[in-house]
Amino acid sequence: MIDTPFAFPDGDEIPVFVEKMAGQVRFFDDGAFIMHLLGRGVSLDDDRKTKFIRNLAEPNGVLLTDMGELEIWAPQENAPPAFAKYMATMLALSRWEVDQNGVSTDTSLFLDEVAMCLKAWKSGVPLGDGQDFTGVSGHVYKMDYQFDGAAVLAIxxxxxxxxxTAKKLLDIRAETQNRxxxxxxxxDDRRDADTAKSEGxxxxxxxxVMMMTQLQRRAQAYNHPH
Known part of the structure; x- marks a missing residue:
């Protein structure tokens, strides 16, 4: 395994494994990127949903195998350019993830903050893991938390x-059982309140819709009753 300074948006290290075989060298991720996405709640249960990975990997000569591994093979003397292509793919996938979240590395930190505020606001109400909901399209979406009878999403x-998010909510709402x-x-309206308000x-x-500053005020009011 090769250590690199690169990481995914949530801080997970970008994995690089290397093996040599009969004058060939193989750089691969041992299925770690797929596992990383599954851990973030991304649904990858058919070829259609992994197409974006192949689209980003294949131009660099990196393949997604049936085992869910990203790999590139090259003759030993061509190891440096093969390594560069592998890293270019992994960084492209990392950028894709940032675009999906629309935020940088502080996504999980924001979710932790939301969890703390929800618990403080209604301390007697249990905070559960987000449940999966199927949209009318058949897509499955994972919510961030379950709280006080509501599915919670933080963005x-x-x-x-x-x-x-709009697309996700429309899809979920269009399914009769989610009516x-x-x-x-x-x-999160703390950096750009005007944009948050118009998007809200x-x-x-x-x-x-609730703004993060509003949730923080409610959490503080509960903790410090007048």
Whole structure:
């Protein structure tokens, strides 16, 4: 295994394994990228959902195997360019993930903050893991938390995130069995309150929108009653 200074948006190290065989060298991830995405709640249960990985990998000569491994083979003397192509693929996948989240490495930190505030706001109410919901398209979406009878989703204000969230909520809402589902959407408005407010107005028809600053105030009010 080769150590590199590179990491995925949530801090997981980008994996690089190397093996030599009959004058050939192979750089591969041992299935770690797929496992990383599954750990983030990304659904990858058919070829259609892994197509984006192949689209980013194959131009660099990197293949996604049936075992879910990303790999590139090269003659031993061509190891440096093969390594560069492998790293270019992994960094492209990391960038893709950032675009999906619409935020940088602080996604998990924001989710932790939301969890703390929800617990402080209603201390007697248990905070559960997010459940999966199937949209009318058949896509399965994982929510961040389950709290007080509502599915909770926490997002930033990046346009890619807002667009993806609107699409996700529309898909979920269009499925008959989700018609009465309560969704609490928490938007991080601390960096750009104006953008958060306008995005909140768009998403308000699909969920119950609360700004992070509002949630923080409620959490503090509960902790410090007058």
């Amino acid at each position: 930033g204000t990046h346009p890619a995130t807002v667009g993806a 009465h589902l309560k969704i609490l959407l928490i938007i 107005l768009i998403l308000d028809s699909l969920s119950n």
